Amino acid sequence: MSKPESANRSRHYKRFMLLQGYGARLMLGLVIMLLTVVIQLSYPKALAYFIDNIKLQQDSSWYSTFAIVMLLLLSVQAVATAMRYYCFESTGYMIVSKVRQQVYNAMLSQPIGFYDKHNVGELTNRLSADVEILHDTLTMGLAISLRAALTFVGGVVMLLLISPALSLMLVFFVPLSLYLGRWVGRRITQRANAMQQQQALCGKVAHEHFSNIRLVHAFNQQKTARSAYASATDSALNVSVACAKFFAYFHGLTSFLTYLTLLVTLWFGATLISSGSLSIGELTSFILYAGMVTSAASAIGDFWTEWMRTIGATDRVFDIITTATPEEPAQQTPLVLAGNVSFDNVSFAYPERSTQRALQHISFTVNAGEKVALVGSSGAGKSTIANMILGFYMPCEGCITFDNITMQPSNVKCVRDNIAIVEQEPSLFSGSIYDNIAFAVAGREVSASEIVKAAELANADEFIQRFPDGYHTVVGDRGVQLSGGQKQRIAIARALLRNPRILILDEATSALDSASEAKVQQALSTLMTGRTTFIIAHRYSTIVEADRILVLSDGHIVQHGSHTELMLQQQGLYFRLMVNQLAQNATAGQRIANAV
Structure with a gap:
């Protein structure tokens, strides 16, 4: 078997494996479906009997008997149809719910690099639109095609019993219809994939603008936002219209072939009636059975087309599930760290910029309880070091150790249990x-007393208690209902509740006013006590509190030492950074004094 054929079979197999666990429901649906097909196939035969005997029966009471029997059949079919629909439709929703959870869990398990490449709007579209397609084909679509297959087989048997000669008319149409369905199915997969990609792009554009709606309004960029979304939707429309055009040609051709076959059947059937080889009732039932067979053949072809479109549209969903990082065993032994951290000749490049090193041969050791400030201009590598301590990325070269334990994908979650971050x-x-x-x-469940204690230590309890709903106050999207200082103190309370051995402060006070900064700084002092702390900061007041300072430039550590030691190195980068900042502070102070 060639690789493309094997890959294709694997794609079909993955979709059908989703039916596991629903065998009883599906089997019940199939049994009920068989009953409805048998009843459906009896109608043309009953009609033929009625037509051929309507003038021969002398007693008109048989009309009533015939009507009662047909009414009973109709009632049984109605109940069976409702049960069949419920079985397959509800199973479809169950499968979609299961797949949606699988995709969501797989997304959560993806490394951070995955989110560097994919927009959140695109991913949420995968969760909704892409997964929903499975409901339409995997259960209801499959059920309709199975019913069509049963109807097709039963209809062909009835046609042969009525008139083998007349049945020859279908020898041409049925294989051609099935071939056309398969031909279209092979060509629809790529089109379906393109449609889903364009829909995901629409979701991406909408998500970006809604996520930054305040910025859009602040800069009066509503027109730009509308234009970007219109462009994305126009592209999606063009792909969809092209796909619809392709389908239109297919349906037009199959419609022509259906009615051509009917016309030829009527002509030949009239000839057989004239020769006495066929009755009017038999011709009527033959045409009805022929309609069933041709409709069933078309339904099978349509299902194959839809199925291939589903495979194309859900390829990305199954790629996400397949490439997810396996979950560690639930009973993994906890890792309790003292807080020693060491970088040994670490080099790293972000996956999307693999040729550009963000860190180059970084080596340093931080002892438990030590406060280390990371200083440097934007892009120097400060946040990258923080990301690597958190295990968001693994080094391209070298290793990172915690208490002499090397961080690896297998133990990164245990290491993170000892770390907290305030952004x-x-x-x-x-x-x-x-x-x-x-x-x-x-x-585990967290008690209210633990929450309150953490908030008190973070200087947050006071303002929280002033809210009418207290700790049950809803903060809004990204905490929009709170001030910057309030959000920071809630983040500090969260870190305190975690009780980490290693703490990362990423510019934690840079965006605050002086009054808020004082309260936050007091909370941070409480948080840092006895903990290994990495401080990413630009402010002089924050940096000088550190026991040691690492100065970075272009992914290298160019200086290290205490504030006093580094200020003595007047040719160094740290001295220039501090002098520039002090000069900026002096200028700002002079402006305030002049204004007063």
Whole structure:
């Protein structure tokens, strides 16, 4: 078997494997479906009997008997149809729900580099639109095609029993219809993939502008936002229209072939009636069975087309599931660190910029409880070091150790259990203050007393209690209902509740006013006590508090030492950075004095 054929079979197999666990429901649906098909196939035969005997029966009471029997059949079919629909439709929703959870879990398990390449709007589109397509084909679509297959087989048998000669008319149409369905199916996969990619692009554009809606309004860029979304939707429309055009040709051709076959059947059937080889009732039932067979053949072809479109549209979904990082065993032994951190000849390049090193041969050791400031201009590598301590990326060269334990993909989660981060713009969920602080601890319920204690240590309890709903105050998307200082203190409370051995402060006070900074700085002092702390900062007041300072430039450590030691090196980068900052502060102070 060639590789393309093997890959194709694998794509079909992955979709059908989703049916595992629903065998009983599907089997019940199939049994009910068989009953509805048998009843459906009996109608033309009953009609033929009625037509051929309507003038021969002397007693008109048989009309009533015939009508009652048909009414019973109709009732049974109606109930069976409803049960069949429920079985397959509900199973479809169950499968979609299961796949959606699988995709979501797979996305959560992806490394951070995955999110560097994919926009959040695109990913949410995968979760919604792409997965939903499976519902339309995997259960209901498959059920319709199976019913069509049963109807096709039963219809062909009935046609042969009525008139083998007349059945020859279908020998040409049915294989041609099935061939056309397969031919279209092979060509629709790429088109379907392109449609889903364009829909994902629309989601990406919308998400970016909605996520930054305040910036859009602040700069009056509504027109630009509309134009960007219109361009994305126009591209999606063009791809969809091209796909619809392709389908239109296919449906037009199959419609012509269907009615041509019917016309030829009527002509030949009339000839057989004239010769006495066929009755009017038999011709009527033959045409009805022929309609069933041709419709069933078309339905099978349509399903194959839809199925191939589904495969193309869901390829990305299954790629995400397949490439997810396997979950570690639930009972993994906890790792309790003292807080010693060492970088040994570490080099690193971001996956999207593999030719440009963000860190080059970085080596340093931080002892437990030590406060280390990372200083340098933008792009020097400060945040990259923080990202690597958190295990977001693994080194391209060298290694990172914690208490002489080398960080690896297999133990990165255990290492993270000992780390907390406070960011410049704290990441808050749209829920309550309570939930945002409790987010620090995974795997157990957090008591209200623990939350309050952490908030008190972070100087946050005072302002939280002033809210009407207290700790149950909803903060809004990204904490939009709170001030910058309030968000920072909630983030500090979250870090305190985690009780980490290693702490990362990423520009934690740079965006605050002096009054807020004083409160946050007091909370940070409490947080840093006894913990290994990495401080990414530009402010003089924050840097001088560090026990040691690492000065970075272009991914290298160019200086290291205490503030006093580095200020003595007047030719060094640190001295220039501090002098520039002090000069800026003096200028700002003079402007304030002049204004007063």
